[in-house]
Amino acid sequence: MLTSKxxxxxxxxxxxxxxxxxxxKAGVNDNMTTQISEALEKRELIKVSILQNCFEDNQDVADEIAAATGAHIVQVIGNTIILYKESSNHKQLILP
Known part of the structure; x- marks a missing residue:
């Protein structure tokens, strides 16, 4: 769990x-979560955009992606989700 700092x-x-x-509109699927997980391993911090034609709630989409990838939700703002997951091989960010 991430602290507020x-x-x-x-x-x-x-x-x-x-x-x-x-x-x-197709929502979150297994292929997408696999690709997001791989991107998180390389970058640690990513943004995911939710299009207007997605019928699911933004927070539900964020929770679904976070649960499937093991990432932390940093913020859901508008139609954008910010995700963080510490990389095991490509550590770039040092949290305070």
């Missing part, structure tokens, strides 16, 4: 990052 740090770090995944 760590979340604040990660929000600041994610400011310049562009979303690399999009969730559409």
């Amino acid at each position: 760590q979340k604040k740090f990660l929000r600041a770090e994610s400011h310049e990052i562009q979303p690399i995944f999009q969730v559409g």
Whole structure:
């Protein structure tokens, strides 16, 4: 579980990052969660964009992705989810 200080740090770090995944009307599937998990291993911090045609609630989508990948939800703001998962091989971020 991330502390509020760590979340604040990660929000600041994610400011310049562009979303690399999009969730559409099909919702979250196994292939998507596998790719997100691989991206988290390489980058540790990613953004996921939720498109307008996605009928699921944004928080539900974030919870589903986090549960499937083992990531922490840093923030759900609008249609964007910020996820963090500590990398075992490519550690780049050092949390406060």
